[in-house]
Amino acid sequence: MKRYTTLFIDLDNTLYDFSxxxxxxxxxxxxxxxxxRWFDSFEHxxxxxxxxxxxxxxxxxxxxxxxxHLNAERYAHPLRVAGVPDADAVGARFWAEAMQRLPLxxxxxxxxREALEYLRPRYRLYVLSNGFTELQARKMQSAGIDHYFDxxxxxEDIGVNKPDPAIFEYALRVAGVSKAETLMIGDNFEVDxxxxxxxxxxxxxxxxxRLALGDKRPPTYTIESLLELKxxx
Numbered sequence: 600m601k602r603y604t605t606l607f608i609d610l611d612n613t614l615y616d617f618s619x620x621x622x623x624x625x626x627x628x629x630x631x632x633x634x635x636r637w638f639d640s641f642e643h644x645x646x647x648x649x650x651x652x653x654x655x656x657x658x659x660x661x662x663x664x665x666x667x668h669l670n671a672e673r674y675a676h677p678l679r680v681a682g683v684p685d686a687d688a689v690g691a692r693f694w695a696e697a698m699q700r701l702p703l704x705x706x707x708x709x710x711x712r713e714a715l716e717y718l719r720p721r722y723r724l725y726v727l728s729n730g731f732t733e734l735q736a737r738k739m740q741s742a743g744i745d746h747y748f749d750x751x752x753x754x755e756d757i758g759v760n761k762p763d764p765a766i767f768e769y770a771l772r773v774a775g776v777s778k779a780e781t782l783m784i785g786d787n788f789e790v791d792x793x794x795x796x797x798x799x800x801x802x803x804x805x806x807x808x809r810l811a812l813g814d815k816r817p818p819t820y821t822i823e824s825l826l827e828l829k830x831x832x
Contacts, residue, residue, distance in 0.1 A: 603801070603832065605776045606718060607727040607752075607767075609785035613805055614711045615738055620704025621697075628696045632689075637681040647677040660729060660760045660790050670694055702737030707744070708807070714825040715747045718832065726751040727770050727783065729760045729790065750774065761787075762794025771800075782819075784828070792818045803831065 611617035622645065629641050638644040652673045658664045664672075674690030674697075683689055718724060726748055728735055732755045739745040752770040754760040761767070771778065784803040785791025788810060795802045796816060804818040805825065820831050 602780070603722065603782045604780040605723045605725065605774050605782075606832075607725050607770055607774075607781060607783045607795075607800070609761075609783075609787065609791050610726050610728040610735060610739070611730055612708065613784060613786045613791075614707060614715070614744060615742055616704070616706035616708050617738075619706045620738075621701060623704060624697055624700035627700060628693055631696060632693060637678065637683050644677055647680050648673065651676045657789075660762065662760060662763070666731065666755075698733075702734050703741050704738065705742050707742055708825065710825040712744070714828050715744060717829055719747045721832065723749045723774065723776075725749055725770060725774055726753075727761070727766070727785075728752075729754045731755065761790045762797065764794070764798045767794060767798045767800060771798075782832075788812065788815065788818075803828065 608614060625645065625648070626641050629635075629644055634641075634644055655664065655669045655673050659666065659669045671687065671690065671694075674693045675686045676690075678686035678689055715724070724747055726735070726739070728751070730738075730753065732753050735751065735753060736745065739748075739751075750773060752766070752773055754766055757766060757769050759765045767783075771781065774781070778799045782801050782803060783791055783795035784805060785795075786805040786807060788804060788806075792802045792804050793816075796818075801819040803820045803822060806821050806823055809823065822828065822831070
């Protein structure tokens, strides 16, 4: 088994339960702003929001849209679908309110803390994320995991997103390590795994959704629980 010294770990939905925490925050803002005037339920709103949000994040990861466009469009889109007048302005208020709540969520994915307790004494740990600078540090603090890490590398630091090879090369320079002694851990196959593969960094695919990979190049390792990291590392 190869000997690694440094682990790059994605944050959202790999360690931090962003899906659960954000859903809770959005539900609170939905109620606060009286969105029940336009939608049958929060589930109705969130289904419209989430489908489009995933499309926008894929475009953002590819560098095809800006952060500003992503944030404006994902909150305005459900309102346009519902026929709400001045959807852009109303959506902007939703985003402003959500920004106050999103970093406060404390939920981690199952066994994240146990995994970090195991890994921290054995490896240097770095977060490597496409998340926004103004949110990521606060989310880590709220969840009580910031002290496990030697550093945080965000796509906004250099203006490119995973899976662009440039952010992985930048992270290697920040950590002062070679590719051979580094391992990338993430839940998004296209962004985390294929990105690391492009630059020759070994990978752990956290395949909690049991995604079928088809003819894709297989990752170095695949796990369905973070506890399985103990079998690899």
